[in-house]
Amino acid sequence: MTKIVVVTSGKGGVGKTTTSASFATGLAMRGHKTCVIDFDVGLRNLDLIMGVERRVVYDLINVVNDEIKLTQALIKDKQLDKLYILAASQTRDKDALKQEGVERVLEELKAMEFDYIVCDSPAGIETGALMAMHYADEALVVTNPEVSSVRDSDRILGMLSSKTKRAIEGAEPVKEHLLITRYNPNRVEGGQMLSLDDIHEILRTPLIGVIPESESVLQASNQGTPAIHLQGTDVAEAYKDVVARFLGEDKPMRFTEAVKQSWFKRVFGGK
Amino acid sequence: MADQTRDNLGRKAASRAGTFELKSRRFSLLGLVLHSSDLAEIAADWAARAGAGGFEHEPVVIDLSAVPRAAATPATEGQAPLALDGPAPVDLRGIVELLRASQLQPVAVAGATAEELALAHELGLADAAEEPAAERAAPVPADTVREVVREVVVEKFIEKPAAPAPTMVIDKPLRSGQRVYAKGGDLVVLALVNHGAEVIADGSVHVYAPLRGKAIAGARGDTSARIYAHSLEAELVSIAGIYRTTENPLPAEVAGKPAQVLLDGEKLLMQPLSL
Numbered sequence: 001m002t003k004i005v006v007v008t009s010g011k012g013g014v015g016k017t018t019t020s021a022s023f024a025t026g027l028a029m030r031g032h033k034t035c036v037i038d039f040d041v042g043l044r045n046l047d048l049i050m051g052v053e054r055r056v057v058y059d060l061i062n063v064v065n066d067e068i069k070l071t072q073a074l075i076k077d078k079q080l081d082k083l084y085i086l087a088a089s090q091t092r093d094k095d096a097l098k099q100e101g102v103e104r105v106l107e108e109l110k111a112m113e114f115d116y117i118v119c120d121s122p123a124g125i126e127t128g129a130l131m132a133m134h135y136a137d138e139a140l141v142v143t144n145p146e147v148s149s150v151r152d153s154d155r156i157l158g159m160l161s162s163k164t165k166r167a168i169e170g171a172e173p174v175k176e177h178l179l180i181t182r183y184n185p186n187r188v189e190g191g192q193m194l195s196l197d198d199i200h201e202i203l204r205t206p207l208i209g210v211i212p213e214s215e216s217v218l219q220a221s222n223q224g225t226p227a228i229h230l231q232g233t234d235v236a237e238a239y240k241d242v243v244a245r246f247l248g249e250d251k252p253m254r255f256t257e258a259v260k261q262s263w264f265k266r267v268f269g270g271k
Numbered sequence: 272m273a274d275q276t277r278d279n280l281g282r283k284a285a286s287r288a289g290t291f292e293l294k295s296r297r298f299s300l301l302g303l304v305l306h307s308s309d310l311a312e313i314a315a316d317w318a319a320r321a322g323a324g325g326f327e328h329e330p331v332v333i334d335l336s337a338v339p340r341a342a343a344t345p346a347t348e349g350q351a352p353l354a355l356d357g358p359a360p361v362d363l364r365g366i367v368e369l370l371r372a373s374q375l376q377p378v379a380v381a382g383a384t385a386e387e388l389a390l391a392h393e394l395g396l397a398d399a400a401e402e403p404a405a406e407r408a409a410p411v412p413a414d415t416v417r418e419v420v421r422e423v424v425v426e427k428f429i430e431k432p433a434a435p436a437p438t439m440v441i442d443k444p445l446r447s448g449q450r451v452y453a454k455g456g457d458l459v460v461l462a463l464v465n466h467g468a469e470v471i472a473d474g475s476v477h478v479y480a481p482l483r484g485k486a487i488a489g490a491r492g493d494t495s496a497r498i499y500a501h502s503l504e505a506e507l508v509s510i511a512g513i514y515r516t517t518e519n520p521l522p523a524e525v526a527g528k529p530a531q532v533l534l535d536g537e538k539l540l541m542q543p544l545s546l
Contacts, residue, residue, distance in 0.1 A: 151447055154465050158446030
């Protein structure tokens with residue numbers, strides 16, 4: 001049974017695409033046949049982060065408009081043979097996404113026996129975001145530990161429970177997971193960031209993971225490698241934990257406690 | 272409300288001899304009491320205070336009895352042309368368009384001048400009795416039909432319905448951008464109401480979780496409506512149109528605590544609840 005997972009947030013720049021790339025990669029690493037779709041039509045980024053931008057010939061809009069076959073647009077990942085990417089169009093806008101077309105693409109992917117379809121939602125609450133979430137079974141709501149991001153996530157959670165196909169048809173609601181990214185425990189202690197407790201108090205949505213703030217994310221994006229591939233980094237470990245928890249494993253939260261910098265490091269610098 | 276009454280009439284009529292009855296009926300209607308005859312001014316105020324809507328084609332009576340009639344002062348001989356003009360008429364056409372645009376259904380005018388009345392008839396509005404006349408019996412022949420007589424009684428205060436009003440119960444969190452309106456009754460919310468969400472009821476609003484959004488009780492003027500919250504953190508509370516934002520913070524004894532909000536005259540009282 002194929003599961004459709006939307007990665008969404010409302011606010012831009014919080015790490016949706018980074019999360020979509022790493023999450024989909026993580027599922028494929030665990031042996032699940034996974035497809036990640038970029039719904040950010042007009043501002044495609046996922047193919048860059050996945051390192052396949054030079055292999056994009058056809059995109060989601062071509063398939064939605066029935067111009068080509070789905071298999072022609074699916075890009076197979078070079079490292080993982082269970083991972084496929086469906087890029088967004090750079091030259092069109094979000095109005096080109098037609099609901100029937102999106103549904104047909106998802107049905108075809110289901111027929112191809114994908115285990116997971118990860119939908120990378122654009123920012124905002126307009127057509128693109130609504131299309132990305134409409135057919136979702138589960139949702140990863142990406143939130144940064146700051147007030148405006150939390151407020152926007154609240155709005156998106158409201159839409160997940162009222163505007164999706166499951167909500168409209170009165171089926172079992174979309175299963176919501178909260179993913180906090182760019183978390184910096186030291187800045188939380190300093191009162192510059194909201195703490196996990198603060199965020200939970202506002203949103204009350206089950207937490208699936210905390211991704212620490214890290215420069216390796218930037219480095220990974222620039223290299224065109226999903227952050228989960230960066231061996232030995234806390235970000236990769238944190239994303240692996242998220243995938244494990246998503247698959248039902250019980251993992252304690254990591255990277256949520258402030259690390260005391262030693263006297264030596266404070267004086268002589270270093271990271 | 273009116274639709275339902277009509278349905279009832281229809282059903283009753285079917286079970287009797289004739290196809291209909293003509294009866295004197297009393298209807299509770301919304302009254303739009305105007306305090307100005309300046310359409311532009313009214314439109315701006317309307318947009319600011321009622322423009323958000325939430326109406327569902329309720330019938331409304333346009334009450335002109337409180338409009339200041341500036342030119343009604345006795346004119347001297349020299350100002351004869353002015354006196355001929357009479358009081359400045361209210362632009363009923365504009366008012367009707369304004370109300371229709373907000374999903375309200377104007378049905379009648381009250382307190383209109385002869386000139387305004389003529390325009391009202393042209394617009395298909397009836398002439399309503401100016402004050403509720405409860406005792407005035409209006410004998411209407413039941414079996415002969417000459418003309419349709421329908422008495423429209425204007426009530427400025429909406430009476431509490433005798434039958435228990437339906438209570439709306441919400442058990443899912445209300446988040447930013449979501450709005451719930453319990454028409455005609457109370458609203459009970461069993462999950463959190465977050466910043467940017469709105470809970471509105473014609474009766475009282477009960478929130479058994481943190482109330483962080485906007486809470487509006489007595490939306491149709493019921494001054495006995497109250498707001499109850501398990502944790503009062505609302506960004507706005509309003510009862511029968513009297514509101515308070517948290518620009519000036521909530522008193523410490525109710526902020527973030529179980530509390531109720533009620534109306535005492537023109538003043539909102541906030542009281543802690545000991546649970």
